[in-house]
Amino acid sequence: EVQVVESGGGLVKPGGSLRLSCAASGFTFSIYSMNWVRQAPGKGLEWVSSISSSSTYIYYADSVKGRFTISRDNAKNSLYLQMNSLRAEDTAVYYCVRGNVGDWGQGTLVTVSS
Amino acid sequence: EIVLTQSPGTLSLSPGERATLSCRAGQSVSSSYLAWYQQKRGQAPRLLIYGASSRATGIPDRFSGSGSGTDFTLTISRLEPEDFAVYYCQQYGSSPITFGQGTRLEIK
Numbered sequence: 001e002v003q004v005v006e007s008g009g010g011l012v013k014p015g016g017s018l019r020l021s022c023a024a025s026g027f028t029f030s031i032y033s034m035n036w037v038r039q040a041p042g043k044g045l046e047w048v049s050s051i052s053s054s055s056t057y058i059y060y061a062d063s064v065k066g067r068f069t070i071s072r073d074n075a076k077n078s079l080y081l082q083m084n085s086l087r088a089e090d091t092a093v094y095y096c097v098r099g100n101v102g103d104w105g106q107g108t109l110v111t112v113s114s
Numbered sequence: 115e116i117v118l119t120q121s122p123g124t125l126s127l128s129p130g131e132r133a134t135l136s137c138r139a140g141q142s143v144s145s146s147y148l149a150w151y152q153q154k155r156g157q158a159p160r161l162l163i164y165g166a167s168s169r170a171t172g173i174p175d176r177f178s179g180s181g182s183g184t185d186f187t188l189t190i191s192r193l194e195p196e197d198f199a200v201y202y203c204q205q206y207g208s209s210p211i212t213f214g215q216g217t218r219l220e221i222k
């Protein structure tokens with residue numbers, strides 16, 4: 001069974017940092033691109049970042065460019081999102097997504113507030 | 115980026131009725147790389163349709179997708195009580211991936 005499980009969310013002050021992790025299982029992680037998608041409370045879905053299978057291609061939404069860094073460790077079947085200089089508008093549930101469409105985790109909540 | 119506009123914003127129907135949800139793209143979606151998701155409160159989105167018309171694993175056949183180019187439709191042939199939720203379209207043919215703003219399907 002395909003599973004992606006996010007962790008690392010929590011409450012952080014504006015300007016702070018947080019590192020999200022996504023543990024993948026049930027599929028060959030190393031051949032899939034991976035994405036982070038977020039959803040602010042009561043709002044729609046927003047793509048955040050993507051990384052190709054071998055980390056060759058990396059993309060970011062303009063709203064997080066220069067502040068967030070996506071990475072992966074294929075040996076550990078894990079995806080990461082390093083989030084720096086966090087702002088109130090980054091408050092959201094962050095989802096890890098296998099490929100460009102398909103399997104989503106249950107999400108991890110990031111709250112940026114003083 | 116490709117902007118997706120969903121209509122209507124809210125659709126009020128009764129169980130047993132047919133639901134038709136629309137997703138219009140600001141430019142042509144490459145190779146019909148258009149997906150539909152269902153999201154219930156407090157849950158992650160659930161993939162219903164990919165490639166504009168292919169049902170995901172385990173999705174009942176009352177859900178169907180159609181369309182190409184810039185106009186896409188999700189149809190639910192006979193609404194069940196569990197179908198009342200928010201529905202999103204997503205294009206994944208061009209970078210960046212983009213989502214529509216969602217259609218809320220509510221019980222009339």
